[in-house]
Amino acid sequence: MNINKRDVAAPDKYDLFIQKIDQFQSLVEKKKELQESITQIQCEYEERIRPIQDELTVIIKKLDQNLSRLESGTEATTAKGGYTKYGRGQLGEAIKELLRTNPSQAFKPKEIADALNTKGTAVSLWFNKYGIADDEIERIPSGKGGKRFVYKIK
DSSP: OOOOHHHHHSOOHHHHHHHHHHHHHHHHHHHHHHHHHHHHHHHHHHHHHHHHHHHHHHHHHHHHHHHHHHHTOSOOBOTTTOOBOOOTTHHHHHHHHHHHHSTTOOBOHHHHHHHHTSOHHHHHHHIIIIITTOSSEEEEEESGGGOEEEEEEO
16 A cells, blocks of 8 residues: 555544544533533522522411411400411411421321311311312321321422
8 A cells, every 4th residue: 555645644534533523522521511510500599599488488377377367357266275267278278388398297187287276177177178189288198007197298
C-alpha cells in the first residue's frame, strides 16, 4: 500500500467520525451537569419552602376551627360533654386537614375524635358514610379479622 504525505495530513472519514463523537459526548456531559444543577436548586427550594408551608397549614387549621365555632353560634360546644360540634361538611374537612398535617401517621377514629375534640361516633359515622368513597383517605385494616380500620392520607 502506498501512502502519500498529503493523505496523512488531511483528516479521513474515521477522524471526522471521532470528532463528531467527541462533540456528542461533550453535549451529553453538559446535559448531565445542567440536570444536576436543576436538581440541586429544586432541593434547596423545597427545603426553604417546607417550613413556610407547614406554618400555613397550621394557620389554616386554626382558621377552620375558629370559623366552625363562628358558624354554629357563639360557642361550638354542647352543654352536655364539652365537645366541638361541627357543621355540615366541616367534620370531613377537619379530618382531612388533621390527616394532611400528619401524613406519615395512621389514626384510629378515637384518636381523630380526641384531636378534633368531638365524639368518636361522629368520626366513625363520617368514615363509614363518606370516608369510604374519598380518594384522599387511605383505609387500612387493623385488629382481628380486619373489622377495625386506621386512616391515613394518601
